[in-house]
């Protein structure tokens with residue numbers, strides 16, 4: 001069942017104690033709100049917003065690229081990146097299970113005439129060089145033009161190391177293709193892999209990074225790349241209605257996150273590990289932990305009963321049955337996690 005089916009918190013629930021549905025539920029903290037309130041702003045469509053310009057320069061610098069573009073969402077950022085690389089009739093080679101293929105409503109095809117060639121992932125949540133090589137089309141009028149490789153890191157929390165990424169990107173390069181990274185959780189990936197931002201960005205022409213997930217900003221992503229691609233992306237962002245005016249209010253939240261939140265992501269990973277170990281120890285089911293995510297296939301098959309038991313105790317999980325994704329983020333403290341563990345424990349013992 002879809003990850004996003006029935007994502008809403010159970011009915012009648014006030015603000016939950018512990019919301020484990022996603023790291024998108026994070027709310028801006030007082031310090032971030034203060035930074036937003038005092039942001040210096042201008043009209044960013046005119047290039048006049050100093051806070052947006054600062055965020056873009058900072059992200060470009062950190063990722064070792066020449067330019068960056070503030071985007072309203074990760075979905076629009078991936079779409080604009082694909083439009084910057086590809087024209088109508090071109091193809092993006094990606095994975096079936098990736099966000100760009102499953103959860104972006106085929107925007108590249110609907111709005112840009114771009115085909116998605118979606119391949120299965122291997123057991124380590126990666127595309128193999130052989131699979132990508134076999135998918136690249138020869139120059140023939142029967143085929144779309146294979147123009148771009150799109151990878152995702154982290155993928156369902158799984159961080160892929162550079163030595164697995166490099167050979168796959170190399171295959172695309174041999175065919176003259178571009179390479180884009182959907183790095184919605186880019187900073188979780190580098191924290192887990194122990195890399196600097198520019199090291200993980202290096203194989204790619206463009207990287208999309210979400211500010212609105214574990215980084216805790218209310219809105220926004222940043223697309224990073226070279227000057228030409230980002231200039232094209234700016235045009236496509238305008239076409240899609242994503243040119244924002246006094247966006248510095250939002251960019252200030254992103255800058256605050258780069259200053260204060262990035263370094264707390266390892267705490268979320270540590271809490272995920274502790275949570276996973278606790279679920280395992282109480283016999284709650286089969287448990288996997290990847291960066292800030294815990295995946296639980298509960299012993300009890302009655303997902304509805306588990307969900308409402310937890311909801312009564314202020315712990316919210318998403319509606320998907322089977323393997324449940326539980327996401328740690330900065331609004332889950334050690335104390336609230338302890339209460340969530342107790343709530344799972346009561347259910348296991350009931």
Ligand SMILES: *Cc1c(COP(=O)(O)O)cnc(C)c1O
Nearest residue numbers: 073074075076099152182184210
């Ligand atoms: C959340 C997410 C996106 C899209 O971000 P939105 O801001 O929700 O549009 C893209 N890719 C991945 C892997 C994501 O997790």
